[in-house]
Amino acid sequence: MADGERIIKINIEDEMKSAYIDYSMSVIVSRALPDVRDGFKPVHRRVLYGMLDLGVLSNRPHKKSARIVGEVLGKYHPHGDSSVYDTMVRMAQDWSLRYPLVDGQGNFGSVDGDSPAAMRYTEARLRKIAEEMLADLEKETVDFAPNFDESLKEPTVLPTRIPNLLVNGASGIAVGMATNMPPHNLTEVVNGTIAYIKNRDIDIEGLMEFIKAPDFPTGGIIYGYEGVKQAFETGKGRVVMRAKAIIEEIREGKEAIIVTEIPYQVNKADMIKKTADLVNEGKIDGISDIRDESDRRGMRIVYELKRDSIPNVVLNKLFKYTSLQTSFSINNIALVNGRPEMLNVKDMIHHFVEHRHEVVIRRTKFELRKAEERAHILEGLIIASDNIDEVIKIIRASKSPDEARDGLMTRFDLSEIQSKAIVEMRLRQLTGLEQDKLRIEYEELVNTIADLKDILANEDRRMAIIMEELEYVREKYGDDRRSIIEYSANEMSIEDLIPNEEVIITISHAGYIKRTSLAEYKVQSRGGVGSKGSATRDKDFLEHLFVATNHNWLLIFTEKGKCFWMRIFEVPEGSKTSKGRALQNLINIEQDDKIKAFINVDDIKDPEYISNKFIIMCTKKGVIKKTSLEAYSRPRTNGINAIGIREDDELLEAKLTNGTNEIMMALKSGKCIRFNEEKVRSMGRTASGVRGVTLANEKDEVVGMICVENEDANVMVVSSKGYGKRSAVADYRITNRGGKGVKTINITDKTGELIAIKNVTDEDDLMIITKKGITIRMHVEVLRVMGRATQGVKLINLRDNDKIAAVAKVYRDSEEEEEELGDENQINPDLADLSEEE
Numbered sequence: 001m002a003d004g005e006r007i008i009k010i011n012i013e014d015e016m017k018s019a020y021i022d023y024s025m026s027v028i029v030s031r032a033l034p035d036v037r038d039g040f041k042p043v044h045r046r047v048l049y050g051m052l053d054l055g056v057l058s059n060r061p062h063k064k065s066a067r068i069v070g071e072v073l074g075k076y077h078p079h080g081d082s083s084v085y086d087t088m089v090r091m092a093q094d095w096s097l098r099y100p101l102v103d104g105q106g107n108f109g110s111v112d113g114d115s116p117a118a119m120r121y122t123e124a125r126l127r128k129i130a131e132e133m134l135a136d137l138e139k140e141t142v143d144f145a146p147n148f149d150e151s152l153k154e155p156t157v158l159p160t161r162i163p164n165l166l167v168n169g170a171s172g173i174a175v176g177m178a179t180n181m182p183p184h185n186l187t188e189v190v191n192g193t194i195a196y197i198k199n200r201d202i203d204i205e206g207l208m209e210f211i212k213a214p215d216f217p218t219g220g221i222i223y224g225y226e227g228v229k230q231a232f233e234t235g236k237g238r239v240v241m242r243a244k245a246i247i248e249e250i251r252e253g254k255e256a257i258i259v260t261e262i263p264y265q266v267n268k269a270d271m272i273k274k275t276a277d278l279v280n281e282g283k284i285d286g287i288s289d290i291r292d293e294s295d296r297r298g299m300r301i302v303y304e305l306k307r308d309s310i311p312n313v314v315l316n317k318l319f320k321y322t323s324l325q326t327s328f329s330i331n332n333i334a335l336v337n338g339r340p341e342m343l344n345v346k347d348m349i350h351h352f353v354e355h356r357h358e359v360v361i362r363r364t365k366f367e368l369r370k371a372e373e374r375a376h377i378l379e380g381l382i383i384a385s386d387n388i389d390e391v392i393k394i395i396r397a398s399k400s401p402d403e404a405r406d407g408l409m410t411r412f413d414l415s416e417i418q419s420k421a422i423v424e425m426r427l428r429q430l431t432g433l434e435q436d437k438l439r440i441e442y443e444e445l446v447n448t449i450a451d452l453k454d455i456l457a458n459e460d461r462r463m464a465i466i467m468e469e470l471e472y473v474r475e476k477y478g479d480d481r482r483s484i485i486e487y488s489a490n491e492m493s494i495e496d497l498i499p500n501e502e503v504i505i506t507i508s509h510a511g512y513i514k515r516t517s518l519a520e521y522k523v524q525s526r527g528g529v530g531s532k533g534s535a536t537r538d539k540d541f542l543e544h545l546f547v548a549t550n551h552n553w554l555l556i557f558t559e560k561g562k563c564f565w566m567r568i569f570e571v572p573e574g575s576k577t578s579k580g581r582a583l584q585n586l587i588n589i590e591q592d593d594k595i596k597a598f599i600n601v602d603d604i605k606d607p608e609y610i611s612n613k614f615i616i617m618c619t620k621k622g623v624i625k626k627t628s629l630e631a632y633s634r635p636r637t638n639g640i641n642a643i644g645i646r647e648d649d650e651l652l653e654a655k656l657t658n659g660t661n662e663i664m665m666a667l668k669s670g671k672c673i674r675f676n677e678e679k680v681r682s683m684g685r686t687a688s689g690v691r692g693v694t695l696a697n698e699k700d701e702v703v704g705m706i707c708v709e710n711e712d713a714n715v716m717v718v719s720s721k722g723y724g725k726r727s728a729v730a731d732y733r734i735t736n737r738g739g740k741g742v743k744t745i746n747i748t749d750k751t752g753e754l755i756a757i758k759n760v761t762d763e764d765d766l767m768i769i770t771k772k773g774i775t776i777r778m779h780v781e782v783l784r785v786m787g788r789a790t791q792g793v794k795l796i797n798l799r800d801n802d803k804i805a806a807v808a809k810v811y812r813d814s815e816e817e818e819e820e821l822g823d824e825n826q827i828n829p830d831l832a833d834l835s836e837e838e
Helices: 012-032 041-053 065-075 081-092 128-134 166-169 185-198 204-208 225-236 270-280 311-321 345-386 388-397 401-412 416-423 433-456 460-475 606-612
Strands: 102-105 121-127 144-146 154-155 170-173 178-181 221-223 237-242 244-251 254-261 287-292 301-305 323-333 334-337 339-342 482-488 504-507 512-517 542-549 553-558 562-567 595-601 612-620 623-628 653-658 661-667 671-676 703-710 714-719 723-728 754-760 764-770 776-781 804-810
Touching: 012 041, 012 170, 041 065, 041 081, 041 121, 041 128, 041 154, 065 121, 081 102, 121 128, 128 460, 166 185, 166 345, 178 334, 185 204, 185 345, 185 460, 204 225, 204 345, 204 482, 225 237, 225 323, 225 345, 244 311, 254 311, 270 287, 270 301, 287 311, 301 311, 311 323, 345 388, 345 401, 345 416, 345 433, 345 460, 345 754, 388 401, 401 416, 433 460, 542 595, 553 653, 595 653, 612 661, 653 703, 661 754, 714 764, 714 804, 754 764, 754 804
Parallel strands: 221 482, 703 754
Antiparallel strands: 102 121, 144 154, 170 178, 178 323, 221 237, 237 323, 244 254, 254 301, 287 301, 334 339, 504 512, 504 542, 553 562, 553 595, 612 623, 612 653, 661 671, 661 703, 714 723, 714 754, 764 776, 764 804
């Protein structure tokens, strides 16, 4: 042995254990598992950082891949060049990554498993989306660590604006553990992340309303949802993927199965070869030929069928025996604070948001420091410009720059940085224009500093910034889902089967209801339908029309104060011209009860929505009641009591409000009251309510209630003998609830009592029904706005002591012809020219 050397005896078992643990930890932490924050393994991070370092940005020319690989190898990644090049190639393949990060030029392989060209032949640069992951790196947003030879620093994590772990997924085999994360749709992930920021207590089910399932770059079909649900909830699950296939007649009497999308990570060429082998071996029969007709426009694999084969049987065999159906085993293991952890979807979003929060704090601190440093220099320059003659005198009298600096510091109480800036100031900065610029820049900096300090002091503002940046990412890079979700029969609820698309709900005056696809209606500003839209029963017409989505709820209120529920998808479907079904037959309503009001509600399960919405009800005897929508969020088949109706009273109207609207109630006697909704306190579901308006006498009653959201609205009132008028909401002064109200129409024997109040605009139509069953339709726009206390104008000429029975506001269809509006002899022809009758 050489001098100074000695042998230390150690137990080989302990040494093996220790060395293997070190090796294992190195593989786990530094090679095989992604970081939960940016979703990258060290090699991905180093490739992107190396490309940024080299300046191969999305707006610069491509550079040779060999140059990029050399940069990454020499500076950051002390492993083989193939590991770096393979990583870069995969980040450029649009069938490997849902959102590729590298823009490759040349042969980067194919979905058939072809190898990419050697790195000396290909070129690459960063994609714009990758730059979003590197944004703000120079602003001290993340920690840097020494590289392998401690000659340079590299980032330990990227400050990514994109939830990359969810969006692009990851896979890797470590020692004793592996990770396999599927990619997801960026739009869905951003929506889910924003929902989490708004409500930290959101559960997995709530997140799954936004993030539906994995979204693979090759599209295909996710067959069955249980595995997805399990993976989202636990971090571990199995997703079955199928190719997208259609059966097509390729020539007379000859059919083929056409595959346009295959499952993720399936080698197309291998799949076709193995299928051909199975056909030749007789394991799959019914196929006469297999062709790959894929080209640059897309994938197309043709399985030509024999004349006597049944296409669906052959397709099911292909799913069973070939890679047209495969499974993806999800195993969400990622590094959290350097330790491997199994994560569910909420955990991953939580860690990403925490990371972004830290990035925003560190970026803001950096910008604040820079702003304060610049403001400090500007303060010195402004002092110098205010005392320029003296400053020049001190500098000219000094023998050296150091002496000049010391002199300025002493004379004007400046810091060394400020005095140095003054000494180095250029002569052009002495002009008046430049001095003004200094002051403007300083004022702007003062505002910036105050804003940055406010961000650091206010977590809500930081979260708003994160959401704003996420929304920007969604708008710029978000796209439609590629993988279709197909729920298998044994695990889907009826709701899962029905897409949450927009539909038109129409309810006629006589209570006939139907649901029609929005596509059947032309796109109009109001989305409305007039009398042409539906072949309703004689003397019936469409009174209620609104756009809803299939998963919305319809709340139905009856005369006796009961509330019933229907899902919009439960409303019978009908064409634009069909009559619909009687609503009375669709719910368990009593024989002597009548339906009085309908409310379309977005969601009765969302706690935030139902606690901020209210239902206002009024009765004929002037009682008004306000209840939180939350009280109506537990549906029962036989309905519930929505309001305690007193004897000889009945429910008249029910409206959905936001708690800050104004209420107007009109009386048969011609009075109308207007008060703030806030004057009515929210009460329980079984309460009877409080007095909304005082009736003039025992025979008086409420004829209608409207909710007003803005003062620009108009109020339409109609009396029983055909008089009516339109007046401005602003004409009605706001009072306390329970008052007698003010005159809304001058009631005389000639006009008859008031029978209706509606809130209207120029785009609305009125449908007037007389007691003799005549229905007349008229445009509201022909009625000009007039004073509140007037008698109004005669809307129609009633015959033989006929009276108006009801008035409904209906929506206008732009296709309607003028002659459809009704009996021209009945409508007052001089309506627009009539003056107000006192």
